[in-house]
Amino acid sequence: MRRSEDWDVVIVGAGPAGLSAALVLGRARRRVLICDKGTPRNWASRQMHGFITRDGIDPREFRALAHEELARYDQVERRSATVVGVRPLAGGLGFKVKFARGSEVRSRKLLLATGVLDRLPQVPGIEKLFGTSVFQCPYCHGWEFRDRAVAVYGHGKRGFEMARAMTAWTADIVLCTDGERLTAGAQRQLQRNGIQVRTAAISKLEARSGRLKRIVFHDGDALAREALFFDTPSSEQSALSRVIGCDYGDDGGVKCGQYSSTSVPGVYAAGNITRDVQLAIVAAAEGTRAAFGINRALTREDFATRLRSPAASTRESASRPGAGRKR
Ligand SMILES: Cc1cc2nc3c(=O)[nH]c(=O)nc-3n(C[C@H](O)[C@H](O)[C@H](O)COP(=O)(O)OP(=O)(O)OC[C@H]3O[C@@H](n4cnc5c(N)ncnc54)[C@H](O)[C@@H]3O)c2cc1C
Numbered sequence: 001m002r003r004s005e006d007w008d009v010v011i012v013g014a015g016p017a018g019l020s021a022a023l024v025l026g027r028a029r030r031r032v033l034i035c036d037k038g039t040p041r042n043w044a045s046r047q048m049h050g051f052i053t054r055d056g057i058d059p060r061e062f063r064a065l066a067h068e069e070l071a072r073y074d075q076v077e078r079r080s081a082t083v084v085g086v087r088p089l090a091g092g093l094g095f096k097v098k099f100a101r102g103s104e105v106r107s108r109k110l111l112l113a114t115g116v117l118d119r120l121p122q123v124p125g126i127e128k129l130f131g132t133s134v135f136q137c138p139y140c141h142g143w144e145f146r147d148r149a150v151a152v153y154g155h156g157k158r159g160f161e162m163a164r165a166m167t168a169w170t171a172d173i174v175l176c177t178d179g180e181r182l183t184a185g186a187q188r189q190l191q192r193n194g195i196q197v198r199t200a201a202i203s204k205l206e207a208r209s210g211r212l213k214r215i216v217f218h219d220g221d222a223l224a225r226e227a228l229f230f231d232t233p234s235s236e237q238s239a240l241s242r243v244i245g246c247d248y249g250d251d252g253g254v255k256c257g258q259y260s261s262t263s264v265p266g267v268y269a270a271g272n273i274t275r276d277v278q279l280a281i282v283a284a285a286e287g288t289r290a291a292f293g294i295n296r297a298l299t300r301e302d303f304a305t306r307l308r309s310p311a312a313s314t315r316e317s318a319s320r321p322g323a324g325r326k327r
Helices: 016-027 059-070 158-165 184-192 240-244 280-308 312-321
Strands: 006-012 032-036 076-080 085-089 095-100 104-112 117-118 149-154 173-176 196-198 203-210 211-217 221-223 227-232 234-236 267-269
Touching: 006 016, 006 280, 016 032, 016 059, 016 076, 016 267, 016 280, 059 227, 085 227, 085 240, 085 267, 095 234, 104 240, 104 280, 158 173, 158 184, 158 227, 173 227, 211 227
Parallel strands: 006 032, 006 104, 032 076, 104 267, 149 173, 149 227, 173 196
Antiparallel strands: 085 095, 095 104, 117 234, 203 211, 211 221
């Protein structure tokens, strides 16, 4: 393996979590390889909200700005590549990271920032409206539909909770359960909060000018709505954390300890895969925390190594300013 394919940190996933981590690690003079397969969770969105100083930015522009900032740090390299395997090296010396095209690199630490993808409800017409008038997150797009006629899609507790959440933005809410009955208690609580319930199975969504216009039911009825907010389970984008053997929490997220470290030594996790608050700025903050933890661990390891071989360290420091700092 070429020396240039030895990295301090490989980051898998270049969403807000991975990009923020790369910035902090680059500024800490770490050799960072950040890889991405080009499938961000917000692929359908044209406006990202709630990220202070970037409210309403097109996610593609957000990524482009992040790439520009990372380009200032010559020890950070971005690569369009899918990571398909990770193998620990003997003696806790790091990992071999394997790419879909067969090549491998070595890394001392690994950050998983691989995100999740939404499973859209099985309703004809929904996919082309996702990101414009069909959404999975009221914090991201609720403001744009404040005081407007919205529908909520979700089964059982999920539908109930999304309908309750939407009351922060509008009073005109219809919960569509798509064929599922609600308990009498849930129905009563929703009604007392002014939330209507439709249990009929949904036949399709109809659009006008690329935006939701009506929800059509199998019983022939139709409901005019300007937006639909759904709550369905999302899926991890990558099996890497499971393959490596990371522990999971009860909420289904990769379990993290101090500074985003996972249960596998040397592996860190950040962003939506931890199943914390699923907003871009939180993912970015988790990436920053992981970067802090990774750099702290690397610095301490190097410090301890130099203590064990003081002569070598002194020789190296004398011959090259700053040398010995990384390994
Ligand atoms: C329609 C929509 C609108 C949204 N709007 C907002 C909003 O307005 N405001 C907000 O705060 N949040 C919004 N979100 C949520 C936001 O997109 C997520 O919180 C954020 O993207 C999570 O960042 P992340 O870095 O964890 O994951 P992601 O952004 O999903 O990035 C993960 C990356 O990892 C890559 N990857 C996965 N596996 C591999 C692998 N094996 N090898 C290489 N690369 C891999 C993927 O290609 C992907 O690019 C929205 C989401 C959706 C679906």
